[in-house]
Amino acid sequence: MSTGSNRILDEFAKLLTDAAGAAQGVRREMETAFRAQGERILNTMDVVQREEFEAAREMAVKARAENKVLTARLEALEAKFAEMQGSSFGEAAATAPRKPRSTK
Known part of the structure; x- marks a missing residue:
């Protein structure tokens, strides 16, 4: 058994x-x-997949950094131009004749 x-x-x-x-x-x-x-x-x-999001995020960060650099350059050029004109850039721009906008 x-x-x-x-x-x-x-x-x-x-x-x-x-x-x-x-x-x-x-x-x-x-x-x-x-x-x-x-x-x-x-x-x-x-x-959106994680990899695509990270790639777009890196591009945005890089674009912001470039934008800051270009803004600083533009401000420096405007200051230099204002010095050359003997007045502020804003006043020179206000007195300059404006071009008519083209309609498309």
């Missing part, structure tokens, strides 16, 4: 091992399905 109960326990252990393996397979398939569904939803929402 000892071999009979041992055999039953072995079969039960084998059954549990197979069930655990099947459960892991189902889990992997569910994860794959959820991931694919999530990607589909994100693609329909036009969500």
Whole structure:
């Protein structure tokens, strides 16, 4: 009888091992399905990927820095021009005739 109960326990252990393996397979398939569904939803929402966002952010930071440099250069040139004119640039610009805007 000892071999009979041992055999039953072995079969039960084998059954549990197979069930655990099947459960892991189902889990992997569910994860794959959820991931694919999530990607589909994100693609329909036009969500930006992290890499694209970081690239655009770096471009904006660089553009801001260049804008500050160009603003400083423009202010220096305006000051130099004002010195050459003997008055402030604002007054010289106010007295200068304006060109008519073109309509397109």
